[in-house]
Amino acid sequence: MASSLIASESAEDVISNPAKPQLVAPEPEHCPGPESLQAGKSSQCQTCPNQKICASSPKGPDPEIPLITQRLVNVKHRILILSGKGGVGKSTFTSLLAHAFAISPDQTIGIMDTDICGPSIPKMMGIEAETIHVSGTGWSPVWVTDNLCVMSIQLMLPDRDSAVIWKGPKKNGLIKQFLKDVEWGDLDFLLVDTPPGTSDEHLSVNSLLKESGIDGAVVITTPQEISLLDVRKEIDFCRKAGIRVLGLVENMSGFVCPKCRHESQIFKATTGGGRGLAKEMAIPFLGSVPLDPRIGMACDYGESFFDSFPDSPACKALEDVVGKLVNAL
Ligand code: SF4
Numbered sequence: 001m002a003s004s005l006i007a008s009e010s011a012e013d014v015i016s017n018p019a020k021p022q023l024v025a026p027e028p029e030h031c032p033g034p035e036s037l038q039a040g041k042s043s044q045c046q047t048c049p050n051q052k053i054c055a056s057s058p059k060g061p062d063p064e065i066p067l068i069t070q071r072l073v074n075v076k077h078r079i080l081i082l083s084g085k086g087g088v089g090k091s092t093f094t095s096l097l098a099h100a101f102a103i104s105p106d107q108t109i110g111i112m113d114t115d116i117c118g119p120s121i122p123k124m125m126g127i128e129a130e131t132i133h134v135s136g137t138g139w140s141p142v143w144v145t146d147n148l149c150v151m152s153i154q155l156m157l158p159d160r161d162s163a164v165i166w167k168g169p170k171k172n173g174l175i176k177q178f179l180k181d182v183e184w185g186d187l188d189f190l191l192v193d194t195p196p197g198t199s200d201e202h203l204s205v206n207s208l209l210k211e212s213g214i215d216g217a218v219v220i221t222t223p224q225e226i227s228l229l230d231v232r233k234e235i236d237f238c239r240k241a242g243i244r245v246l247g248l249v250e251n252m253s254g255f256v257c258p259k260c261r262h263e264s265q266i267f268k269a270t271t272g273g274g275r276g277l278a279k280e281m282a283i284p285f286l287g288s289v290p291l292d293p294r295i296g297m298a299c300d301y302g303e304s305f306f307d308s309f310p311d312s313p314a315c316k317a318l319e320d321v322v323g324k325l326v327n328a329l
Pocket residue numbers: 023026027028030031032033034038039040041042044045048049050051052054055
């Protein structure tokens with residue numbers, strides 16, 4: 001199956017239209033188009049190996065996209081937070097970025113946690129025990145502060161340790177509900193925290209937000225080549241999907257001792273690190289955020305690292321990232 005899919009569909013096809021049926025053979029000459037109303041029914045289809053797939057697949061663009069566009073009409077900026085690999089601190093960065101934006105009381109921030117199988121944002125934001133409210137007008141996100149709210153599947157689970165064992169279509173359905181049914185209201189920034197890699201969740205968000213518009217993506221890496229390797233794929237995904245890369249952030253970039261402030265390199269940038277990769281890929285480098293064990297503790301306790309350690313080197317580095325990001329927007 002895998003080899004025939006590779007033979008019949010390019011990555012660009014899948015990224016630009018994830019709703020397109022996954023064919024088992026190349027489209028023949030005079031094919032009416034697998035997404036057309038005639039798909040699977042025309043005379044050309046009768047001898048085509050894809051006939052059953054095309055005949056049973058949904059046709060046309062998602063009819064609920066206009067509802068999503070309407071729901072997000074008062075959201076000024078939509079930003080994806082991506083990483084090629086897990087464990088680089090993407091969700092931690094999302095939570096820090098949200099707190100950094102929320103320092104300004106004039107700005108309202110939302111986080112949409114699309115990591116359906118590993119939601120960690122509610123824990124980091126100190127709202128793990130909260131649940132969402134459902135009313136006739138939609139789902140209310142949980143408010144962390146007066147100007148910072150979160151929507152995550154974690155806030156809908158019967159208990160903290162319940163596993164979410166969902167396949168693609170179910171995950172995509174929930175992401176659509178997060179965009180269509182949540183009362184996001186007036187937001188300055190909607191930060192979309194995604195799982196690592198390039199999979200169903202990324203394709204769904206990209207296709208559902210095509211009409212509303214995505215301002216761009218912030219890509220997170222650590223300095224080692226093993227992480228950079230996957231970041232190249234993530235940037236390639238953004239290019240194929242037409243998503244602007246707002247910039248690359250190097251996380252865990254050196255360790256600053258909280259006591260003596262001496263900096264050591266834990267993860268060595270053997271091939272130039274994030275800065276080198278940004279140059280190589282011709283994308284902006286937003287900055288390096290040092291490893292600080294107090295960030296992990298703040299996340300464990302669901303506290304704002306910005307409030308607790310505003311003068312730390314990590315906070316200063318994050319402020320720099322935020323400044324460059326705002327300029328890019
Ligand atoms: S079944 Fe019809 S629509 Fe589908 S690929 Fe074959 S010819 Fe095209």
